[in-house]
Amino acid sequence: MIRIEKLHKSYPIGKDSLHVLKGIDLHIKEGEFVSIMGSSGSGKSTLLNIVGLLDIHDEGDYYLNGQLIKDLNEKKAAILRNKFLGFVFQSFNLISYKTALENVALPLYYKGMNRKERLKVAMDYLDKVGLKDWASHLPNELSGGQKQRVAIARALVTNPKVVLADEPTGALDTTTTDSVMDLLKDINDEGMTVFVITHEEEVAEQTKRIVRLRDGIIISDTPTKAAKAL
Amino acid sequence: MKFLFDSDTWQEIYGSIRKNKVRTGITIIGVLWGIFLLVVLLGAARGLENSFNKAFGNFATNSVFVWTQSTDTPFKGFQKGRRFRLNMKDIQVLKSEYADEIKLLAPRNQTMNLIVKDFKSGSFKVSGDFPVLDQIQKKKLIYGRFLNQNDITSSAKVTVISEDIYKQFFEKDEMPIGQNIKINSINYKVIGVYEASNTANIDGDTAYIPFSTYKKVYNTANNIDWMMITANEGIDIEQMESDVLLTLKNLHKVHPEDERAFGSFNLGKEIAKFTGFLTGMQFLTWFVGIATLIAGVFAIGNILLITVKERTKEIGIRRALGATPKSIRQQIILESVFLTTVAGMVGIIMGATVLMIIDTLFGQGEDATLVNPTVNIPIILAAFTALVVLGTLIGLIPAHMATVVKPIEALREE
Ligand SMILES: Nc1ncnc2c1ncn2[C@@H]1O[C@H](COP(=O)(O)OP(=O)(O)OP(=O)(O)O)[C@@H](O)[C@H]1O
Ligand SMILES: [Mg+2]
Numbered sequence: 001m002i003r004i005e006k007l008h009k010s011y012p013i014g015k016d017s018l019h020v021l022k023g024i025d026l027h028i029k030e031g032e033f034v035s036i037m038g039s040s041g042s043g044k045s046t047l048l049n050i051v052g053l054l055d056i057h058d059e060g061d062y063y064l065n066g067q068l069i070k071d072l073n074e075k076k077a078a079i080l081r082n083k084f085l086g087f088v089f090q091s092f093n094l095i096s097y098k099t100a101l102e103n104v105a106l107p108l109y110y111k112g113m114n115r116k117e118r119l120k121v122a123m124d125y126l127d128k129v130g131l132k133d134w135a136s137h138l139p140n141e142l143s144g145g146q147k148q149r150v151a152i153a154r155a156l157v158t159n160p161k162v163v164l165a166d167e168p169t170g171a172l173d174t175t176t177t178d179s180v181m182d183l184l185k186d187i188n189d190e191g192m193t194v195f196v197i198t199h200e201e202e203v204a205e206q207t208k209r210i211v212r213l214r215d216g217i218i219i220s221d222t223p224t225k226a227a228k229a230l
Numbered sequence: 231m232k233f234l235f236d237s238d239t240w241q242e243i244y245g246s247i248r249k250n251k252v253r254t255g256i257t258i259i260g261v262l263w264g265i266f267l268l269v270v271l272l273g274a275a276r277g278l279e280n281s282f283n284k285a286f287g288n289f290a291t292n293s294v295f296v297w298t299q300s301t302d303t304p305f306k307g308f309q310k311g312r313r314f315r316l317n318m319k320d321i322q323v324l325k326s327e328y329a330d331e332i333k334l335l336a337p338r339n340q341t342m343n344l345i346v347k348d349f350k351s352g353s354f355k356v357s358g359d360f361p362v363l364d365q366i367q368k369k370k371l372i373y374g375r376f377l378n379q380n381d382i383t384s385s386a387k388v389t390v391i392s393e394d395i396y397k398q399f400f401e402k403d404e405m406p407i408g409q410n411i412k413i414n415s416i417n418y419k420v421i422g423v424y425e426a427s428n429t430a431n432i433d434g435d436t437a438y439i440p441f442s443t444y445k446k447v448y449n450t451a452n453n454i455d456w457m458m459i460t461a462n463e464g465i466d467i468e469q470m471e472s473d474v475l476l477t478l479k480n481l482h483k484v485h486p487e488d489e490r491a492f493g494s495f496n497l498g499k500e501i502a503k504f505t506g507f508l509t510g511m512q513f514l515t516w517f518v519g520i521a522t523l524i525a526g527v528f529a530i531g532n533i534l535l536i537t538v539k540e541r542t543k544e545i546g547i548r549r550a551l552g553a554t555p556k557s558i559r560q561q562i563i564l565e566s567v568f569l570t571t572v573a574g575m576v577g578i579i580m581g582a583t584v585l586m587i588i589d590t591l592f593g594q595g596e597d598a599t600l601v602n603p604t605v606n607i608p609i610i611l612a613a614f615t616a617l618v619v620l621g622t623l624i625g626l627i628p629a630h631m632a633t634v635v636k637p638i639e640a641l642r643e644e
Contacts, residue, residue: 054550054638074555074633082552093547093641097249110552115238154551 002028007060020046022216033188035196035204038213044197052164053077086155088165092147094139101135104154125153145176165196181206243565257533261573264526268519269581275515277603292498294471297456302490306483317452331470334460336363346412347399355436358444374407374422385442390422392435467498531624538628545632546640555633562629570618
């Protein structure tokens with residue numbers, strides 16, 4: 001599903017450049033549930049953004065669903081994101097003037113689905129995250145956990161190949177964290193590839209594989225107890 | 231173009247317009263004001279021009295009026311303060327000496343007289359005139375005709391009266407032609423009634439009678455009160471005025487430098503002044519109008535820029551969800567075109583309303599200052615289109631910027 005070879009990424013800072021990813025090799029197969037851990041500034045978000053086609057790498061190869069990602073123009077990138085990827089952000093990133101239902105339906109709009117069908121599908125996914133009754137609420141009327149569940153529904157609505165989540169529980173308390181993790185586990189059980197960044201060991205333990213980063217290199221890549229239990 | 235008819239497109243636009251009320255308000259006010267100002271300015275300028283045309287439109291504008299006063303310099307044995315009169319010999323001389331320059335020449339005699347019909351009476355100006363007067367100062371006749379050469383030759387006792395005189399002596403819609411009125415106790419047959427309004431009528435309410443009749447009845451011999459001269463096309467009217475005055479001074483033994491002996495009024499000169507003023511005003515209108523439009527264009531562009539800036543994050547989110555650069559641009563541009571179109575139309579409607587109000591307040595009656603203040607629809611449409619197109623082109627810059635930055639940079643924006 002995702003194959004990364006000798007990936008490098010630097011950020012220009014003034015005249016210098018900051019070498020953030022220093023040769024990453026990573027292979028994630030379809031249906032995996034992977035978490036990345038590492039100290040702040042180790043390059044986790046950078047890696048996820050490259051995987052999510054929100055940013056571009058400098059060196060190395062990246063294959064998404066077998067397709068080499070190289071010199072991609074924005075239009076193609078947008079189509080790939082729409083088709084293969086679903087995003088969940090730490091700060092939810094819901095559009096504030098759209099209702100929960102409209103937010104969930106938005107990726108389908110860019111897919112070109114008509115409104116009626118779109119709202120129907122979106123409602124199904126809201127139901128799936130347990131927020132059917134909140135469909136007509138604006139984001140600021142929802143709790144953090146509810147917002148994140150709306151965001152997850154939005155990430156899932158196009159039925160992507162991979163869900164990418166950058167600290168999805170970073171802004172949540174323990175109970176809501178659990179409900180969000182349960183949701184991610186459920187969708188993984190249904191076969192979805194899920195790739196999360198987290199700081200919390202308890203969260204990482206609920207995934208099936210933990211990749212640890214330090215200073216832009218992978219220092220360990222191990223299956224979790226949860227995976228072994230299977 | 232399909233996206234234009236897509237209800238989703240409009241749903242998206244409606245959503246974002248409703249969300250950004252302040253921005254929407256500012257855009258609408260900016261554009262509305264620009265168009266509104268342009269409509270009102272152009273309309274008012276047109277109104278002024280119309281009222282000017284109405285006032286002078288029936289008048290040969292290259293005309294000079296000449297009359298006599300009294301000398302202010304002794305000359306050839308005459309004391310200063312001498313009074314003298316113009317006469318038909320002067321007319322003869324001028325006609326032959328200035329055959330090339332003078333187009334029309336109307337000698338005139340005028341007096342105030344009592345007009346009586348049945349048991350009604352009133353004092354009005356009576357004027358002895360030639361048919362040529364009608365060419366210098368066009369009369370719009372409601373009934374009958376103006377004086378003609380036959381009336382002159384036969385010294386007919388006929389008269390052409392003003393609408394107001396008619397109203398005073400006749401019933402409403404009564405046929406005046408062929409009826410008699412008494413001027414100074416002498417019967418005249420009414421042969422015409424002219425419309426007094428809508429014309430700068432230097433005569434006021436006048437009963438015109440043939441020049442020859444006047445001469446007999448009032449015993450004026452060869453004397454005349456004053457004359458109206460119209461120059462040929464392309465003749466320098468001021469030059470002609472001073473030449474004619476010099477010739478007349480010579481004929482009447484008046485010192486060439488005498489300033490008071492002859493009075494004259496150069497209509498051409500006065501009108502030239504006013505035309506200059508009108509041209510200046512039109513220029514000003516256009517200048518202000520175009521400046522307003524440019525300001526409007528920048529306002530739209532600027533607002534779009536702000537829009538895009540404050541919505542960078544939203545645009546980033548949309549891009550992460552699969553919005554293509556084209557769809558982002560389309561939305562931003564469609565939004566601005568929609569806003570400017572609505573605002574522009576409201577501006578045009580408001581401007582037209584104000585012009586209508588101006589018309590009812592100042593545009594009615596005989597001495598209206600602004601007659602029929604209107605604007606050319608093509609001009610307004612052109613200005614409007616320019617506003618929308620230029621505004622949108624400027625808006626393309628921020629819209630483009632919003633799509634060239636990497637999505638992650640847009641997302642990082644707070
Ligand atoms: N756009 C950027 N320009 C310059 N430097 C950047 C940029 N984005 C990230 N960095 C730097 O790259 C390094 C890695 O950043 P990254 O966001 O990937 O870290 P992270 O592992 O996600 O950290 P955190 O756990 O705090 O989220 C950091 O030192 C950061 O300062
Ligand atoms: Mg991070």
